[in-house]
Amino acid sequence: MLTIQEINQLIDKLDQSTIDEFSYEANGGKIKLKKNTGDTRQVTSQPVVQSQESVPQVNVESTTKSEVSTEETETKEEAQPKADYDHEIVSPMVGTFYSSPSPDKPVFVHVGDQVNDDAIVCIVEAMKLFNEIEADVTGTITEILAENGELVEYGQPLFRIKKA
Missing domain, CATH: 2.40.50.100 (RNA polymerase II/Efflux pump adaptor protein, barrel-sandwich hybrid domain)
Structure with a gap:
């Protein structure tokens, strides 16, 4: 998966180009960048899920520097009826x-x-x-x-x- 710095570089390149939309898929991860008519940039991302391993995630609450936290991915069954949703x-x-x-x-x-x-x-x-x-x-x-x-x-x- 791409790092935050690489994603930011892609965003900058997209802003400077005539391309309106860019998609990238690798190792089960997907990034989709679209130009917006306003001042904002849009990024759609799906994380790569790795079983029995720690997946590093960037804490985006900090605006001065990126902090990395580690989250364990686990599958848990809840006692909710399966008929409500799939x-x-x-x-x-x-x-x-x-x-x-x-x-x-x-x-x-x-x-x-x-x-x-x-x-x-x-x-x-x-x-x-x-x-x-x-x-x-x-x-x-x-x-x-x-x-x-x-x-x-x-x-x-x-x-x-x-x-x-």
């Missing part, structure tokens, strides 16, 4: 959850909405980058687990979806 959309980073593109715009999705795998369901803002989070599956939103403006952690479930 898939969870989790936060790919630490940041602020936004349910709409701006305060005066409607929310991306409501409970009961049908979504496609490429539908944007929310934004997670980290270090002044607004990251559009996609559904990744086609189905119906059964639960919204985060509140607008709430700080979310890496791997925290944001939505539950019943696959179509």
